Amino acid sequence: MDDSQRVSILSEALPYIQSFSGRKIVIKYGGSVMEEDKLQKAFFRDIALLATVGVCPVVIHGGGPEINSWLNKLEISPKFENGLRVTDQKTMDIVEMVLMGRVNKQIVRGINKTGSLAVGISGLDGNLIQSRELGDGSHGLVGEVTKINPELLEPLISKGYIPVISSIGSTSDGISHNINADFVAGELAAAINAEKLILLTDTPGILEKKGVTGSLIKQINLKEARGFIDKEIVTEGMRPKTECCIRALAQGVKAAHIIDGRIEHALLLEIFTNAGKGTMITA
Ligand code: ADP
Ligand code: MG
Numbered sequence: 001m002d003d004s005q006r007v008s009i010l011s012e013a014l015p016y017i018q019s020f021s022g023r024k025i026v027i028k029y030g031g032s033v034m035e036e037d038k039l040q041k042a043f044f045r046d047i048a049l050l051a052t053v054g055v056c057p058v059v060i061h062g063g064g065p066e067i068n069s070w071l072n073k074l075e076i077s078p079k080f081e082n083g084l085r086v087t088d089q090k091t092m093d094i095v096e097m098v099l100m101g102r103v104n105k106q107i108v109r110g111i112n113k114t115g116s117l118a119v120g121i122s123g124l125d126g127n128l129i130q131s132r133e134l135g136d137g138s139h140g141l142v143g144e145v146t147k148i149n150p151e152l153l154e155p156l157i158s159k160g161y162i163p164v165i166s167s168i169g170s171t172s173d174g175i176s177h178n179i180n181a182d183f184v185a186g187e188l189a190a191a192i193n194a195e196k197l198i199l200l201t202d203t204p205g206i207l208e209k210k211g212v213t214g215s216l217i218k219q220i221n222l223k224e225a226r227g228f229i230d231k232e233i234v235t236e237g238m239r240p241k242t243e244c245c246i247r248a249l250a251q252g253v254k255a256a257h258i259i260d261g262r263i264e265h266a267l268l269l270e271i272f273t274n275a276g277k278g279t280m281i282t283a
Contacts, residue, residue, distance in 0.1 A: 013272040020271065021054035023195035024157065028185035029061045029107065031202040033261035040110060043200075046267040047162060048114035055271075056157050059118075059164045060188060062181035063095070063103040070098050082239070087141040087178045095178045099166040107164045118162040123169040124176070126152030129184060131169030131177040143169050143177020145184060148191035186244030190251035197248045198270065199241050200261035205279030206234060206242065219280045222249050242281075249283045256281045 027047070033039045050057045068078050071094055079086040087095060104120040111118035123129025128150065131143035146169075156163050165188070167181035182199055189197040206228065208215040220228070225246050228234045234242045238258075245256035259266045259278030269277045 009273075012274065016272045017053045017055075020195060022056070024056045024058060024189075024192050025050065025196045025198060025271070026058045026060065026185050026189035026192070026194045027267065028181050028197075028199045029059050029261075030064060030181055030200060031261045033200050033266075034061070034063075034103075035065050039261065039264060042264045043261070043267065044107075044110040044114050046265055047111055047118075048116035049268065050271070051116045051160065051162055057162055058153065058157070058188065058192070058194070059107065059162065060167055060181050060185040061099075061103060061107060061164065062167055063099045066103050067095055067098050070094050081139060082236075086139050089141065092141040092176060092178060096168060096176060099168055099178075104164060104166045111162055111164070116162060117160070118164045119156050120164045120166070121152070122166040123179070123184070127170070128152055128165065129167075129169035129179065129188075130172070131179055132171060133177065141175070141177055143179045145169060145179060145187040148187050150188070150192045153192060180240050180244075182241045182244045186248040186253075186256075189248045189253045189256075194248075194253055195255075196271070197245060197253050197256040198267065199245070199256070199258045200266065201237075201241065201258060202260070202262060203238070204260045204277070205258045206238065208233060210235075217279050218276070219282065222246055222281065222283055225281050245281045249281060254283070 033043050047057050071078050076091055100122045108118040108120040126149060129145055130147040132146050134142045134144045153163050167179045167184040169177045169179050185197060204213050204216045206217045208217055225242055229239060229242055241258055248256055257270050257278055257280050259270050263277060266277055
């Protein structure tokens, strides 16, 4: 790339920077981005760049691979149902330690190293995420969001800190729940009137034919997204993702994106370029 190309890329980003400056963007960090060193570093730089140009990123993370690896070390086998983890108390203890401790602080450290400043919190802090047992309780200590109390975030965001939130919620009697980070991101985006919700994952986006990269759906509306769920085009882990995009859009978020975290700087490509890379769902 020569200098004139570099400059024209910067220039292409200008209208996006202007329209998103001062706006909140909720980003769910997950999948292979979390595992690969090079992708992680690029992600942290992307977050720092967003914050530096005046966009207010809020990061929500799960802990997928890291949780499984600690459960393996402790010989507790992970269980899944409809793409969601089944969590008993023993598993929950590990989930809390890994998510609120190791994973959360690793993200904070990574962002801080770029020169921007992150603050790591969980859904317990400031009662940010209130939860109850999901459905009929068959997933154990897996929760669903009942209420978001975003007051804690405002002073952080207005001082320029980047909130990094682990997807654990609590009942009013202090029972912790492990919540799918996609759901938390969707509800949080709605609660803070975010401009965008962005979910990073391990596929190019929503694929019309499972496993076929060329069948990527670039843009759909809320109704079409519902149709994809009904027709079971979207299944497994993509289902909760699509559902939470729909819920966020129905509550006023302008656009939801499902993007490929395996592409370096996927986040910047999606936010600051004309083409975008993944699936964009609009109201
Ligand atoms: P994450 O760890 O990012 O939450 P998940 O594994 O939970 O990712 O969800 C993404 C997975 O959903 C994909 O890897 C794929 O196997 C599955 N999936 C099901 N239906 C689709 C679809 N229509 N398009 C893309 N992925 C799909
Ligand atoms: Mg998932």
